[in-house]
Amino acid sequence: MPFVTAKSQKHDYDVIVVGSGAAGGQCAYALCMDGAKVLMLEAGRRYNPATETPMFQTPDQAPLAGVGTPQKPFGFYDATVDGGWEVPGEPYVRTSDEPAGRFDWWRARMLGGRTNHWGRISLRNGPYDFKPCSRDGLGFDWPIAYEDVAPYYDRVELLIGVYGSNEGLENTPDSPPGCLLPPPRPLVSDLLMAQRAKRLGIAAIPGHKAVLTRPLDFRSSPARLHPGNVTAQRILAEDMRARAVCLWATPCGRGCSIRANYQSTTVHLPPALASGNLDITTDAMAYEVTLGRDGRANGVSFIDRTTGKPQHASARVVILSASACESVRILLNSKSAQFPNGLANSSGRVGRYLMDTVGSSASGQIPLLESLPPLNEDAADGDQLYVPWWLYRDQHAGKLPFARGYHIEFGGGKRMPGYGTGAAMEWLTSGSYGVKFKQDVRRYFGSFVHFDGRGEMIPNEHSYCEIDPSLKDKWGIPVLRFHWQWSEHELRQAAHMQRTFAEIVDSMGGRTRGPVQSDGAKAIAPGGSIIHEVGGAIMGSDPKTSVTNRWCQTWDVPNLFVTDGAVFASNADKNPTLTIMALAWRAADHILERMRRREL
Amino acid sequence: MDRRTSIKWVLAASAAWPLSGKHAARADPAPTGRGYGTDPNLLAVYHPGELWPLTFTAPQRRLAGILADIIIPADEHSPSASSVGVVEFIDEWVSAPYPASQRDRPIVLGGFTWLNEEAARRCGKGFSDLAATEQNGICDDICEESRSRWRDAARFFALYRDLTAGGFYSSPVGRKDLGYMGNVPLASFDGPPPELLKKLNLP
Numbered sequence: 001m002p003f004v005t006a007k008s009q010k011h012d013y014d015v016i017v018v019g020s021g022a023a024g025g026q027c028a029y030a031l032c033m034d035g036a037k038v039l040m041l042e043a044g045r046r047y048n049p050a051t052e053t054p055m056f057q058t059p060d061q062a063p064l065a066g067v068g069t070p071q072k073p074f075g076f077y078d079a080t081v082d083g084g085w086e087v088p089g090e091p092y093v094r095t096s097d098e099p100a101g102r103f104d105w106w107r108a109r110m111l112g113g114r115t116n117h118w119g120r121i122s123l124r125n126g127p128y129d130f131k132p133c134s135r136d137g138l139g140f141d142w143p144i145a146y147e148d149v150a151p152y153y154d155r156v157e158l159l160i161g162v163y164g165s166n167e168g169l170e171n172t173p174d175s176p177p178g179c180l181l182p183p184p185r186p187l188v189s190d191l192l193m194a195q196r197a198k199r200l201g202i203a204a205i206p207g208h209k210a211v212l213t214r215p216l217d218f219r220s221s222p223a224r225l226h227p228g229n230v231t232a233q234r235i236l237a238e239d240m241r242a243r244a245v246c247l248w249a250t251p252c253g254r255g256c257s258i259r260a261n262y263q264s265t266t267v268h269l270p271p272a273l274a275s276g277n278l279d280i281t282t283d284a285m286a287y288e289v290t291l292g293r294d295g296r297a298n299g300v301s302f303i304d305r306t307t308g309k310p311q312h313a314s315a316r317v318v319i320l321s322a323s324a325c326e327s328v329r330i331l332l333n334s335k336s337a338q339f340p341n342g343l344a345n346s347s348g349r350v351g352r353y354l355m356d357t358v359g360s361s362a363s364g365q366i367p368l369l370e371s372l373p374p375l376n377e378d379a380a381d382g383d384q385l386y387v388p389w390w391l392y393r394d395q396h397a398g399k400l401p402f403a404r405g406y407h408i409e410f411g412g413g414k415r416m417p418g419y420g421t422g423a424a425m426e427w428l429t430s431g432s433y434g435v436k437f438k439q440d441v442r443r444y445f446g447s448f449v450h451f452d453g454r455g456e457m458i459p460n461e462h463s464y465c466e467i468d469p470s471l472k473d474k475w476g477i478p479v480l481r482f483h484w485q486w487s488e489h490e491l492r493q494a495a496h497m498q499r500t501f502a503e504i505v506d507s508m509g510g511r512t513r514g515p516v517q518s519d520g521a522k523a524i525a526p527g528g529s530i531i532h533e534v535g536g537a538i539m540g541s542d543p544k545t546s547v548t549n550r551w552c553q554t555w556d557v558p559n560l561f562v563t564d565g566a567v568f569a570s571n572a573d574k575n576p577t578l579t580i581m582a583l584a585w586r587a588a589d590h591i592l593e594r595m596r597r598r599e600l
Numbered sequence: 601m602d603r604r605t606s607i608k609w610v611l612a613a614s615a616a617w618p619l620s621g622k623h624a625a626r627a628d629p630a631p632t633g634r635g636y637g638t639d640p641n642l643l644a645v646y647h648p649g650e651l652w653p654l655t656f657t658a659p660q661r662r663l664a665g666i667l668a669d670i671i672i673p674a675d676e677h678s679p680s681a682s683s684v685g686v687v688e689f690i691d692e693w694v695s696a697p698y699p700a701s702q703r704d705r706p707i708v709l710g711g712f713t714w715l716n717e718e719a720a721r722r723c724g725k726g727f728s729d730l731a732a733t734e735q736n737g738i739c740d741d742i743c744e745e746s747r748s749r750w751r752d753a754a755r756f757f758a759l760y761r762d763l764t765a766g767g768f769y770s771s772p773v774g775r776k777d778l779g780y781m782g783n784v785p786l787a788s789f790d791g792p793p794p795e796l797l798k799k800l801n802l803p
Contacts, residue, residue, distance in 0.1 A: 045639070054642040056783055059770035061645045063636055065689065066770075069698040071638045082638045185791025191802040247785035254642075368800065374779030375796075379789050416783055417775050422765030426758060431744030433671045433761060434736075438678070438777070441765065445778045 006311040013039040013315035018286045021113030023321035023564035023584040025268030030588035032277035033232040041284040044109030053257040065419040079116035079255035083108030089474030093481035103484035103527035112265035120210040122162045122578040126171030129572035140569040143541040143550040152582035160262040164208035172388045189412025190385045196507035207383035210262035216240040239271040287477045297560040303475040324566040328536040344554035355571035357532035358455035359525035360497040364505030369447040377413035402492040406455030414446035453497030484527040491520030534565035552587035633697040648692035655695040678777040689767030711756030
């Protein structure tokens, strides 16, 4: 029985995985397919995308036309269950409410975590991204290089299905043949943006997104991913055949009932469950990793949310994949005589060096895109094209006032009308109403374009979290307190984004909506709002200055691993999820190898 | 447009603005209630009034419909706003227990009061009882925020136009009016037609 309660859990698990998202799902998949017995603890409820996803529901069927509210921040139909920047009964503390000094913590309490709703953008870190300090003297190098992770990027792409192209660009890695699925056709707005940006020396290329544009290669990929393991190959081949190709409609953020995009619940967990080696306990809110007298982790304590009572599960190995800040919280709350400041925290670095992505946005209106004939532009729900960072040389030569790069996510097209269609158009319409207003909305529908800059934040001493000395959540678990500060690098980068967006809009013959923000502190999105928070248990080569080694294994406790974004030693502009999965798979392989050698 | 963008659109469309004391909704306490929660059934079809009680009185409903239809009247392409449930949508909006709604509620209710007071001042009647030309006369004076001398009323009108459009274009009729062709499963996505790209001089 794969879904077990606290009572029906077994007592001889090889590994406990805390969390069921990108990291937990990937770890459980890799471990179970190779025969390890795994117990997964998920704080949220069980969730079934096949039966719960509102695929074709329209805004008129939702309350408030489906707009976001604090209870459903990304809209009524967003897949997130019991999640958001505020989770009832699960508070946290901010030391600042100022836009440039605050950190907001996103959580999702559901099986599969935030992979159910994420943007599916799947970019590889490049060689520079693992050795940033060596290039410019800032932040930290990782104890691993691109070459160490590349084979796992290949494997994750083959397993989950990622579309994209190989362009041979600097620090924007190509994938080996057969790894990527073909990218979708660009929209009119994509092609116009690419044509005009090119004149500015800015290259737009196909995005990389975990969406199936054609069936996965169920004939050869299983053998490539699980050489010599016939059972795993059979399970995976069957599962790959059961995933449908994108039907070119419905927003990915709602989840996908036909399994055409990646979410842990549709890609990682089904084959892991089919292996018979995975037990999952949902509504299990982990709060402590318990330590044996031998100094090794011997299990995890959790609150059974269905009863409110504390429970304990035991295993030979514990993996924290609870998301960066939640894993940090569990470590800091796991206090013992040996680790009075939190487990695996002899370095004092647990909670340190939190990073998010630098975010800044702009939109514009493009006359050339007005009054186009009706077109179906749902496509792959955006991200047909994106702009990778293009100023590596200028930056390395010291010609830019900030140290790290950003990429641009671009959107346009005749997307499904809803709340916001026809809104705030006075700057274009002189305040029309009546029949003229209806004509104006038709004219401008599909003529708006949007730019999101996503940039690298350098870790700093002022952005961290710790346990609040007094506040507890509704389960009685001490909560996190966040400190946040950007450096000039991030603020100047955000201002540069704004200028670039304005130049591209201008080159497209359009106008930007609202002012172009030259003050970085006003241009930058608050910490945590891009939901790329990483760091807090960074990997390194020195136990004195890092929490884990190159295998995501904590320096202090040999059978305790952290495989989520907490181990990131830097946060490249590339969206972190693909790297989280690659590192998690790499750690799982390492654990399997050590278990075979009876070292774990 | 990604998910964060749609949030921003909503925030931009319903940006907070202080209403002068006179026209604030004095007797209307902010709605309280739990909303639909953090784990609502996403497959059900919802109607205004099911999740939280509505606000509008009968005269307010009448005025709401008249104003919505001034903003989006019937034309040769599609029917008017009120005929596709926009009044009920706006009533649901101003009655919801969420911050954006609670911000907009006094603006809308205060705006209704202003319209009636202005109509009485100009013509000695309530706004709903004015002739169409008289109603348009008032609307012409507040439809463009940057030029209106009635700043609060102009902000109300801008919000009300956004709400009307939001309700109208969320509906099947609104989608059809704009020629929206998506939200249907396709066997393949072929991109824009070549003749259109040629016309736009795109590769």
